[in-house]
Amino acid sequence: MELVYQEFITRLAISVESERIVIDKAKMLAYGTDASFYRLTPKVVVRLKSLDEVIYTLKICSELDIPCTFRAAGTSLSGQAVSDSVLIALTDDWRGHKILDGGDRICLQPGVIGSDANRYLLPFGRKIGPDPASINSCKIGGIAANNASGMCCGTAQNTYQTLDDMTLVFADGFVLNTADETSVSVFKNQKRDLIKGVESLCDTVRSNLALEARIRHKYRLKNTTGYALNSLVDYCDPIDVIKHLMVGSEGTLGFIAEITYKTVVEHAYKASALIVFNDIEQACRAVSALASEPVAAVEMMDGRAMASVADKAGMPAFIKRLDLEACALLIETRASNKAQLLAQCEQVKETLLPFFVIDSIDFTSRADTLAMLWGIRKGMFPAVGAVREVGTSVIIEDVAFPVELLAAGVRDLQQLFNQFKYDEAIIFGHALEGNLHFVFTQGFESEDEIERYGDFMDAVAELVAVKYQGSLKAEHGTGRNMAPYVELEWGQDAYRLMQEVKRLFDPRGILNPGVILNEDSQCHIKHLKPMPKADELVDRCIECGFCEPVCPSRTLTLSPRQRIVLYRELQRREAAGEREEVKALAKVFEYQGLDTCAATGLCAERCPVGINTGELVKKLRRAKYQKFTPIARWTVEHFDTTTKMVKFGLGANQQAQKILGDKVVGNLVNGLRSLTQGATPAWTPQYPAVNRHKPASFSARSERVELATEPPLQKVVYMPSCASRTMGQQLGNREQRSLTQVTESLLQKAGIAVIVPLALNEQCCGMPYDSKGMTEVADKKSKQLEERLWQASEQGRWPVLMDTSPCAKRSIEQFTKPIEVFEPVGFAHRYLLKHLHITPTDEAVTLHVTCSSRRMGLENTMLELAKVCTPNVIVPEHIQCCGWAGDKGFTTPELNMAALTSLKKQLPAECQRGFSNSRTCEIGLSHHGGIPYQSIFYLLDEVSTEKGE
Template sequence: MATVDLAPPRTRPRTAEENLERALADRVDGEVRFDAGSRATYAVDSSNYRQVPIGVVVPRTIDAGVEALAVCREHDVPVLSRGGGTSLAGQCCNAAVVIDWSKYCTRIVSVDEDARTCVVEPGIKLDDLNAALPGRLIFGPKPATHVSCTLGGMIGNNSCGSTAQTFGKVADNVRRLEVLTYDGLRMWVGPTSEQEYATIQAEGGRRAEIYRGLRAIAADHAALVAERFPDIPRRVSGYNLDDLLPGPNADGTGLDLARALVGSESTLVTVLHAELDLVVEARHTALVVLGFDDIVASARCVDTILPHRPHFLECIDRVIVEFQRFRGVHPRAMAAMPEGQSWLMVQIRDDDPARVAVRTEALTADLREHGPSILTVTDPAEQAELFSIRESALAVSARDPRTGQDNYEGWEDAALPTARLADYLAEWVALLEEYGYSEGTAIYGHFGHGCIHTRIPFELGSTAGVAAYRSFMERSADLCVKYGGSLSGEHGDGQSRGELLERMYGPELVAAFESVKALLDPRNRMNPGKVVHPFRLDEHLQIGPDYDPAEPASAFSYPSDDGRFTRAVERCIGVGRCRRTEGEVMCPSYRATGEEHHSTRGRARLLWEMLRGHEDSPITDGWRSTEVRDALDLCLACKGCLSDCPVNVDMATYKAEFLHHHYGGRQWRRPRSHLSMGWLPALARLASPVAPLVNRIMSSRAAGLLKRAGGIDERRAIPAFATPRFTHWFRERGSRGSGERGEVLLWPDTFTEFLHPRAGADAVRVLEAAGFTVRVPEQELCCGLTWVTTGQLDVAARVLGRTLDALAPAVGDGMPIVGLEPSCTAVFTDDAPNLLPGPRADAIAAATTTLGRLLAECAPDWAPPGLAGREVMVQQHCHQHATGGYGAETDVLRRAGAEVEVLDSGCCGLAGNFGFEQGHYEVSVACGEAVLLPRVRGADAGTAVIADGFSCRTQIDQLTERRGDHLASLLASGLPDDEFLPWPS
């Protein structure tokens, strides 16, 4: 007789990581993420290194972060406290539990205007803090990553930036810190008098042990500290033992544990709160740009400039300028640069404009005998544009645009005494030449503090190349020490330079650093392997000898990336500009969610992990990856990153490429919205003959069912189809222009043709009034936009190919193609040469222009009537921002006398199909509510609201009481009436 096993089924025992994840989820008020996508997203920072974390915790409160660390302590796992993740020395990636403070712990706890102090949480971004402070108060140090770096990260790195010339490092501006040790001691630390020290010792316990031990370590090594710590303002390497020594004053306040912990890179404590000193920046400025024959000559002039008390004193070399000129960025600033091969940028700042002028003249007079070419600029906008050359140096130098060679950090942060800076550089440049690195190496930095930043064309993809990298780093370190410098002057040691600290400090002081680590973190669980007991500088490399990524065939051609999708994805260097919270366009979904994997950087990292192909990668299923799909789902394909990202990551294109492959061979798995809105041009042609019926249905009770069937959010109203279509109206009316300025082909995009033909008709009237004859295509054509954005690239290529063929005769005759819908115009100028490379696409890209640009360039003496004194508010379409900007349109309006404001509002949030799709409504509305919609609601009734994108107008129409108009309609508003206009204005 058979027996029946009634015992409960055996279950697989949970792993240690699963137990940890469950404990964190049960006890921590926050987001606990051990999924493959999150681990991949946080595996790298902005350095050469990569380590996949155990998991990620995003605490909602400071106390939740404290609890997360308690759980990690109980499970004996390492912890990395992380800010903006822009570190260049590898200190922000580790095989640990990453605590990311930057999403929720971003509060200003208090501000004391009189004392000029504030208390903040560690996740607040520097620009956000400074924007929120009252009056003219700011936090002084300002790294180039100020839009994205967090105060916690700045404290971890002891950040500086250009303004440290005046305000000092972060350590010089931190008053107190609330910190947490791995073993659970939570305390406020700062300057400690002898009386306070005695009180701490009397209380006993762990705090007393730490203070007593640190004081003893510092006292035992005081002579070595005095001998071997470089006496320069930018000594950032190692731990700040000098801040643990008793002070010379009566109360002995030299022991300052807050200052001592700044720059410890999450290896000693977790920072919970910071009390910061604030400053007021003088109002008036002048910028003096000095051109020299070479980098050594510019360095020799530094000590002549310093007595003039510059607010900052920065350097860029010829490679930075050559790269930017080749890429065509900052053209006006480039044209203004004085002659030279190396440049110093000196800002004089004062509250008295007369003193600025006097000090500037004294500076330039003092420098003339040194022979530099000199440019003095007093206009603030021109100064900002010139200084943007310097601020973008890190990202611009990441890849040589002429050769495609990648440049890397590593030896990018040495700081020298200014008196010895030139001699060091002369010898170090010779070292570059010896190793074959000189041609592509970019040199820049904070020369007023002797700090040199570089990016170097190391060859990290081979064993020999990595060996050369190690050798070069070691010899550079020895050279830096020879001239009395610090291995790091701002970016910290991390993994890049931790191994080299003994060359700078000697074994005794390195042992002292290890003693500090053992005292504060005896189990070595705080960001292990960085600064002390470091990993080797040539292990855990992102790109190393074993790097062998997949090289899949792609639909797009990626002409700027060697024709390789992999190479395109490698563009991202993690600088984090996509994590800014206001200004420009990039990245709207990150601004709405605060999620790292919704930033351009996070998505690029996931794609990189997908292609990496190593067995240790969390992303293992290639194009079928659900983690990558989900991260890309909230990408609005706004193309903002194409222009706003300093390395021109084009996530809209990468998303289309991914969707093309992800759903390749399984179209039935696509979201329903890809069929309803991806095929909008075809559906519009079917609906147009029966437009009144379709419109009635879409406004009836049946609309909800149809929306659900089409993957459309029920809260969205479906735009009505217009009657008649634009081209039908045009052919019935006929062309009327004089043609004195020639013929133009007006492109009837799907949105103008079927949904808003009045914009097309108004464009015809404007063009004719300006002296053009208007033509439209004889055939029914489409640019393929909706198929591109939904990743249906085979269909897009066929549709676009037919259009290129049909337009070839007009293009060949030199006829401009005028686009009204910016996203469709961008298909011609940007997507077409990428999807269908060749002469046809290149020709149509060159021929395509916008209405405003055509009028500005080909009819500069024509001005639309009736706009004098009219206030105009403009929502610039993201694709136009990315592929050409709105400058010409603004010029046309101002020439007509209008008062124009182009909103710095980012993406409207609708973004074609995105805002209509189920699951996107909240993010879509949040994007619009950030700036655009409140500004539209608050505008005067007489202010014209201009939005050339159909999506932008729809978002405004559906979420405000106002209506958005196309530029063409505003320009036509003062023209005589046209009896052939069947649609209301």
């Protein structure tokens, strides 16, 4: 490492903990990857948790002339979030928000995810203006720094237009809070050169009428190419100019430490329609007609785009019949009341009467149909990514034409696709603004392919920027991708103005160099990201990062995207015969990639192409755990004995706690773990006592006579999980009954007879084996359970209740016979509530929705069930998975700790109990939450009585 970086690290370590300064080469490769098709590996990655740390770091970088790049969520597409120097990421401490003026404004830190900001505003009927497609993953810092917009945002509701105030940190560490008069006064006094420079820039524009006209013309359209020069004509006050120049500056002018938005209305009523025309020309004429109508969005999709999703499940049948000339418009209208919405729908339909429509889906507000319609549009980018040739990248470009020239622009783009043989390319986009995205696949492994891409981009630039006077980047940011073409689009005068902006704000050139402005005309075809074949389970990954917010290990080791990056690199090195490099990386990957992955599959729910990185991890774990397979097979054949051994251990722990106390037991057990270097389990005081209750079949108390369309459930097969059969409650819980007892209590109250399978203690769903990649052993155990439940349920006549959600989920996925399997929440909602009398409590409780429940689509159902029991339910933010992950809480407790770091501080003092539906998860939740967690069945049993006649 260069001496200057060693000095940087030494000085940085004075204020930043060593674990947040990353210098390991493998980790830097993983952490340095973003959603673009560029690859730069940082020399240092630093994760900062406070404004003071940002100031300190920037001062060091400035003094040492070290370049640095800020990274938010890394979902940017143009190469603006990668660095070969210092990459600055933010910890989860940057998630603060304040609602102002009854929701008319919101103050946000840069680490707030966009969809979270809208969730905070929802009770006020408001939202932030920008609505990028990545809003569930991207963060406010990136939204503002890229001036991201979206499907409905247009040019009127982006960050530039809805900005109120900012707190900024400049390249030398100086801070300006534009909402604070004192801060502004100090800034004007101490940064006079910058103030004068901004005033001079404004004067330069006003004295050059042609340049002023050029700037105004460029912002008729969506435009994020270059710097926001419109700030020089829209504002006179230098503070206003400065904060608006920061919007879309992609971290090249300063760091946005806080931003206050003026919010916009979130209409409660929405309706959408899909209208298909013969060709592009008809569709574009319809767009022009709709421009003056009450529409919130008009999304255009060409024939190839429609064909790309035709085979997806749930698509309308007519899509398969469309030819490549067809063009569809997805139209949305919004209103504050139902009557207004209906009137607007009729108004839009009347506007479209003169146009010949070949197929359509009429305006609807049905949630399922709306999801299907917008699923068509949102599925197009990943549809191309899913079918691309292994080793190629998916590239999405982002241009804007004058709306009146949209049809001609589309035709010319399609001609370029044919000319350069991008046969798979599709076009879709925000037609009202003339903003189109085109998606194609590109390999970068040969010089010929790189040359083809470079020639194609030259042709696109001439077409869009010169022939049509459009925008080469409408909303994705300039980055490295369009930096060589900024002068072509803007002209010499405007380009020189941008160079002056950069020199004025960043005289040393340390902030994200090479982004937006780059003197290298070939920078867009350098540092291209390799996408080597790795494994069919993950080869479709486009490295977008949408998976990261739900991953429990993302702050400990790696996210799913980063695991795939490292695994791809491992396979590349192996193919290249780099034996020593493979050995070194494999050692890192074993812990970072395999040991600390929860393998819950939540990533698949967020992944646009449905990749479950956990499946790859389990596959790779097979080799690691192969030596333990004989032991696993023995436990399968002697599961009752295994269960008894676990019970003995729990009983011994229980006695030791009572006799020796928690402190002594903890020192002994965790001391042994330290001596064995993690080979023995970790211990916490929340370990459960042994469950000595033996579930048994019983009959219903009485016959129920009900007038209902669905006959009452008479019997259920109760299959307690091996966890609930062995584990009781932790010492000190006010409720010491085991889950099996509580479940029986509820079923008795509801008058449902219980069938307990024979040889119960031999049964297991196979989850403990599956999580270690022992697929054959796991499947054998699952099959054995299925046969036993098939018999107990009288060949599927009666449903099966499993009292923990992970076991139910795995069984639902694995069983081949028609057995209806429920976990607690789904069963209670379907069968219990209607047979119980509920007297709600007003106690404040917290709820943890397990990852298995989320994947089964039960999140809302679980919240509804909790609110039936008490209206005062707290669901902590940003905890999608507890990280216990089967037995990881015992063997890799740091994963559980990382996943639940924010739990305790989110629980108010009046909240003294938590509820979930997985016994093992509840151990870690209790430990890190500081309050006991139990199954939601405990809460339901507490507030319910038998329903009278």
